[in-house]
Amino acid sequence: MRKRIISAFLMVVLVLTVSANEAFSVKSTMSALSLDISGSTAQCSVLARDNGKKISVTMELWNGSTLLATWTGSGTNYATASGSYSNVQRGKTYTLKAYGTANGRAFTVPPISKKG
Secondary structure: OHHHHHHHHHHHHHHHHHHHHHHHOOOOOEEEEEEEEEOOEEEEEEEEEEEEEEEEEEEEEEEOOEEEEEEEEEEEEEEEEEEEEOOOOOOOEEEEEEEEEEOOEEEEEEEEEEEO
């Protein structure tokens, strides 16, 4: 009887350990977003990386609530998107946003803003 109790206890500990390891081994998608404004042109780029996963990424350039341009990219292990927008106006604030999926799991990239 004692062996059964010990075996059951060890089984519970093993299951909890495996579950905890799986929960803590989830890694987030690493990403970098870049917005450079020079004169009337905004250069935009995003890199999303997550080893061993199929990644798709969408990047959007906004002026307030107006969507100005969209770029997309996809790949395995990493995805990039880049482009330029050539109608930047001095004094206005432009925001670059990006989001995507890694093996079907959604992620977002913290947006960045700059003035023209």
